[in-house]
Amino acid sequence: MLPSFLQKSRLFFGTLLLSIIFLQGCIKDHEITSYIMVDGLYSLTGNWSSLGMTSQAAMIIAEEDINAYLEKKGSTYRFSVNTFDTRLIPGNAAAAFDSLTGARFFIGPQSSAELAAILPRSATKNAIVISQGSTAGSLAIAGDRVFRFCPADKIEGAAVAKTIYSQGIKGLVTIARDDAGNKGLQNATGEFFTGAGGETRSLNPYSVTESDFSESIAAIKTEINALTSKYGKAGVGVYLASFDECVALFKKAAADPVLSSVRWYGGDGVTQSAALIADPAAAAFAVTTQFFTPTFGLPDAYKSTWEPLIARIKSKSGIDADAFGVAVYDAMWVIARTVEAEGGIPADIETLKSSFVSQANAYTGATGPTTLDTFGDRASGSFDYWGIVKSGNDYQWSFVGKSN
Template identity: 55%
Template sequence: MRKLLLPVIALFAVALLVQSCAKSTKVIVSQPVKVQGLFSITGNWSSLGITSRAALELAQEDINKYLAQKDAKFHIEVAISDTKLETETARLLFVDAKDRGVKFVIGPQSSAELATVKPEADAHDVLVVSQSSTAGSLAIAGDNVFRFCPSDKIEGAASGATIFKQGSTGLVTVARDDAGNKGLQASTGAAFTAKGGEVSAIAPYPITSANYASVMASIKAEVARLTTSKGAGKVAIYLASFDEGIELFKLASAEPTLNSIKWYGGDGVVLSTALLTDPVVAEFAIKTGFFAPSFGLPDALKSKWEPLAARIKAKTGIDPDAYALAAYDALWTIAYTLEGTDGSTTDFAKIKTLFVAEANKDTGVTGADALDAAGDRATGTFDYFGIVKDGSTYKWTLVGKSE
């Protein structure tokens, strides 16, 4: 009897082993969902582009771990392209991504680039999330463009109020000739005027072949005019630019009437390494108390965004701002959206609806992602950063917050 039972027991054990192995080697088929990042890596405003790229790479890593733990049927596959902050380059890279079947784009970072890709996105059902475009002219309800930062109306209101509160009653505003910076010039000027100040808006300078000496002559003349009526120490300058603004700084540093008054900037230069590498520019920024706003990071979420910021700096050597971290949040919102479709991208109307719903209920590392009727971040405060000298080098440091 025992001899008969032994083979039976052995066969039963083998069957159990085979069944166990089958369970342990179960393969979950995971399909890639492609997401294209469009950032300025080697061109103007590259500090943000480089940190945004790192933010997406880290988000991809974190999201795919999360999806694997849930045995999801899809995973995220990120590709990054360099727009150099050039509108036509951004458009061509967008078309290439669209032709490869990409349905999700994060970026581009400037409003001028975003305006160029918007018609393509709307025509071909591609969902675009810019982490840093602010132009009010792109606040359009129902389109396929979303922005995970506040528009220029919110930033301009904060900047204009802060400048007036610091004692200036006259303000000369200058801007690069693109949608985002002109929007900041207009909204900051409007907010300053609403507080009781007087604004002189210099005509925007062209993106290429700018005659900076001519621009500087106009600034100098308007500063002199306003100083006559407002008094010494009551006139300031607001510059909405990208890295090319350092050319104006270089010229202004040699002008006694311009290097002894307050200067302020828009978000296009905040934390830019370009302002740190030229001692003349850095010293001018320090002497004039120059600072610029970045979309603010909430203190209540410091335990979430501070470790991520450290990971990004470890990859890039650059301190990221909230705009770069917003790119991280954008990819997570896309991932949550795709969970609602099991990774399918065929029903674009459903994807848009789910994306808005996810954004409106999600709190990312940058805070609540809730969107307004135009698909832009509904609320936001701003951190102000200035430049200080640390030994023989220069660095950006937090100098204040908007109210």
Template identity: 55%
Template sequence: MKKILLPLIALLITGLAFQSCKKAKVVTLTNAINVQGLFSLDTAANWSSLGINSRVAVQLAEDDINKYFADKNLPYSIAINVTDTKLDAATAAAQFTTAKNSGIHFIIGPQSSAELAAIKPLADASEVIVVSQSSTAGSLAVAGDGIFRFCPSDQIEGAASGNTIYNKGIKGLVTVARDDAGNKGLQASVGAAFTAKGGEVNAVTPYAANTTDFTAVIADIKAKVASLTTAHGQGNVAVYLASFDETPELFKAAAAEPSLAAVKWYGGDGIALNAVLTADAAAADFAIQTGFFAPSVGLPAALQTKWQPVADRIKAKTNLDVDAFALAAYDALWAIAYTIEANNGDVSNFDKLKTSFVEQANTHKGISSNAVLDDAGDRASGTFDYYGIRKTGVKYEWYLVGKSDE
């Protein structure tokens, strides 16, 4: 009897073990598909608030995506590596080349249009998909290339800001910009929109990116404000400034001129929610005195249940205000992940990846926007939230003052 039972028991155990193995499918992951992030991280450099938030955003996306892949038993994963461009075009170009030479197929960033312009010739000669979360220069809106931007171009932001400023009762506008592609583009598009509404624009020649002494710039702004005030009267003239982290120094120089402290000031997206302004009491006081506000791409109320938890997770790690640009970096990595999935983990065919990326970006619109991509690969539309500065106790903070569609 024992001779019969023992083989039967062994056979039963073997069968159960086989069934167990079938139920618990073992997935062997291939090497991770690498994605490079090019962000400005050094707090001594420009626009580091966005860079720091973007780094955390893509790190969180990496965790979420790999859980998504694992839950679906997909045989690949994604790995993000971030380097610090310091918002410097030459550094961004060098880091792009290093990433390309290491076999990277996807890059998120860089942040600024000046950096993106520097890497565009390299990208055009490479089989690399580049997704910037915050470049806006209209000059970089080129159909058919491998560069995509998960934000509206400067024409859309400029039209919104120009219209808003005119609707505030301003008839004469002095426009000022840092000399880089994105900020000059905003200066031009704001001026064009304001002029189209019937206002008069007097543009200051863009100042160099490395400017630290704003004496000459302030003198030019002052002269132009005086001229427009003569033409349009007190209270009807304002200044629009498209800038980055140099804003506090420019503001402090302007604060010494009573005529410039007496007019309204408005800004571009490069300073909105930026911690450098709230960290400088004198500059923040000038912003409050002049009613200064600046736009950030609006976050749709309909998607708040999606973007708010991610924004909270980012802020918990950085202690910085989180805007749509940082959340667009999170969306960019997800669009890349969906592209990888749609191609079954094969990233060898660049043309197929480009086509697939557009399809996935438009199908899975993400948490930061409902907008699809236009023919140039940029977000086709967008509204804007305007942020000003207030003082609560001894603390300066950004707060929402209005929206472009109101």
């Protein structure tokens, strides 16, 4: 039995379909339809739920589209999806992964900390895992059963550092939530910023359970003062790799004029965060500091594909999807292509992995080509930047540019 915190959002409808048709006076039986189960591990009610909810919607839409495609082709296969709420807690993701049986395909979990928790377990389960949001370079492991449909932190860190430096920032304070993904982004961004010619002051990560942030705020202020004496306020920035807990940190930082006097930047974990724009004090701080965050970008060349898909996702979730969410749709289609190419799901895991990689490398979806590198991660990617603007009495996310 699944733990109580797991919320199954969509029931598995494994009823076998038997149709009888009449042709030339003879009764012929259709083949029994085989259902391909795909389980999704998403944060639907915890941190980074914006991605969890758009991922769930994208998965359901893909199920509908794939089944329509298979029906039109006369295929005997159909897809069935289930999603489970991890609340972005690694232990929850691990418990769900251990408890779920039958599925050979998992999409998610979305964070690197959760993926790290299930990584050892994936080595013994006859299934493959496709994460749409994990970026930690420490999880780039050749030959494992985990694939990632987004670029790893080294690609994002290089792009963001280049942008920050190009804006005239010479001294950068970096801090992160103490999890694999955000620490990876902090390290990669800092290293590339230093490599570009800037000065990086890296602070110790804060606990995943932190709620006060007084120590972090004090440490950031100390480093801002030190860098400002060398580069002036216009030459200093703060990079924060976080999830929705940035709301509490921003509210506390807003009370200090030193922290409000420099520019702030974020990692992908807070992009399009509903929690941030819902809090007026935190959102106002973001506006004051010209805060913006990157997200895995959607190529203009494929706008005719992703634009209507984003509209469909929003109609189900109420949230504008970014490329991480859209990548779930593409992952579902690569799974479908794999099943179609193999005439089912290969029993041997190595054959399944090999076929999946071949199909991924040959597929172009809403996020563009899904080519994987030697570690099974997205081989390339550009990034869209999103900031917050005030419209009347409300705050909203607004596209502000792309990486170069």
